[in-house]
Amino acid sequence: MKIGLIGCGNIGKELALYIDSSEFFELAFINDVNENSIDELISSLKNKPMITDIDHLIKNSDVIIESASQEVVKKLFDYDLKNKKILIMSSGGLINLDYKNILKNNELFIPTGAISGLDSLKAVSNLIESLELITTKPSKSLGLENKEKQIIFEGNVEEAVKQFPQNINVAATLKLATNFDPKITIISDPEIKTNKHEIIAKGIFGKLHLITENKPSKNPKTSYLAILSAIQCLKNIENNFRVGC
């Protein structure tokens, strides 16, 4: 299966390494606005993909991976995506897009990302009465220099992904999975060493309290788990035995 990768940064590079070692997938095309990202990625691979523009990449790939930005996500859906599998990392870009039009003869995959428990949250989604996400990140990864722990955002998903486009895709993924607009709190903590996401869902099913404490990847804004969850998403495409889906 031919893969086209848009965004060859931190996540893109790790996904490319996985694909390079896969017998099922072939990394056929890559695209990035930054030549250094492309050079670094190509030099780490055994099988070299073609560097190409987005039009050519989309037309000729079976699977399109977006690991670039919310803007790229919005642009993607201007193309003919018939019969394509599309894996989206910048899930914030999907907020406010028209799904009925997007999902025609194609498949959209949004990895769990840096959170956990989406399987249970999906199972109870019609019964959720309250849903909250509290994200605590190291101040430096948010570009802040506060000396004390500080709440820097409280609001809904739409505002969160607008104000923190590179930091809070998990909020968008949570909303997309549950179809419920969670209350989002973002805390900047100068002491914390992990990217911590705490989800609290309540309803007649009881209470789900899901805490994930992530080590950052090479990009401090991106948790290592987000990369692993995208690799798992590719494995799900590849395998027909799926537990906990």
Ligand SMILES: NC(=O)c1ccc[n+]([C@@H]2O[C@H](COP(=O)([O-])OP(=O)(O)OC[C@H]3O[C@@H](n4cnc5c(N)ncnc54)[C@H](O)[C@@H]3O)[C@@H](O)[C@H]2O)c1
């Ligand atoms: N779903 C999640 O849980 C989750 C977790 C972490 C990161 N993300 C998102 O995934 C995306 C990638 O994260 P990353 O850590 O790899 O970031 P990164 O900055 O390391 O890499 C992004 C790459 O995309 C390229 N790029 C940017 N705009 C582009 C464009 N218009 N066309 C082509 N290439 C473009 C950049 O040059 C860069 O090489 C980000 O949007 C990030 O917010 C999602």
